Amino acid sequence: MAANWNTGLFGCCDDIKSCCYGFWCCPCLACTVAGMSEENRCLPLCDICSPAVLSAFGIPLFVPPAALGLRVGVRRKYGIQGSICKDIATSCVCMWCTWCQMHRELKIRKQGTHVVNMQPTSTGKN
Numbered sequence: 124m125a126a127n128w129n130t131g132l133f134g135c136c137d138d139i140k141s142c143c144y145g146f147w148c149c150p151c152l153a154c155t156v157a158g159m160s161e162e163n164r165c166l167p168l169c170d171i172c173s174p175a176v177l178s179a180f181g182i183p184l185f186v187p188p189a190a191l192g193l194r195v196g197v198r199r200k201y202g203i204q205g206s207i208c209k210d211i212a213t214s215c216v217c218m219w220c221t222w223c224q225m226h227r228e229l230k231i232r233k234q235g236t237h238v239v240n241m242q243p244t245s246t247g248k249n
Contacts, residue, residue, distance in 0.1 A: 126201065126202050127204060128224060128228055129231045130227045130228065130231075132213060132221070132224050133217075135220075138227045141223050141227050141230065142223050144226070145222055146219070149222060150171065152222050152223070153190070154168075156222055156226050156229065157189070157193060159226070159233070160225075162193065162196070167189045167190070167222075170187040170188065173188055186214060186215055187214050187215075190214045190221050190222065191211060194213065194225060198210065201228070203228075
């Protein structure tokens with residue numbers, strides 16, 4: 124069964140810290156989201172560099188590749204409902220909101236994860 128995003132695309136009031144981080148330094152937030160997604164932290168730089176490089180060769184690019192790829196990855200990893208078409212539209216309409224939503228989602232999902240490391244205890248008897 125597919126789940127929904129824990130917060131909406133424009134749910135900035137749900138986590139003011141994430142939204143301030145995204146507003147004041149969106150590239151830094153994007154790199155943080157990539158790291159939280161266990162991807163290379165430099166991946167979002169493709170969104171900055173790829174349009175300029177492709178435009179030099181006459182190929183227009185409107186969809187930010189890293190934002191789209193990470194959004195699809197987060198959605199699939201956590202079983203969030205949606206489609207590639209919705210991901211493309213969301214990534215194109217407001218890239219900052221997309222990064223903020225992914226950051227909020229990953230923060231919420233990571234809070235529920237607990238790692239327990241137990242070592243066997245000796246009873247003193249051999």
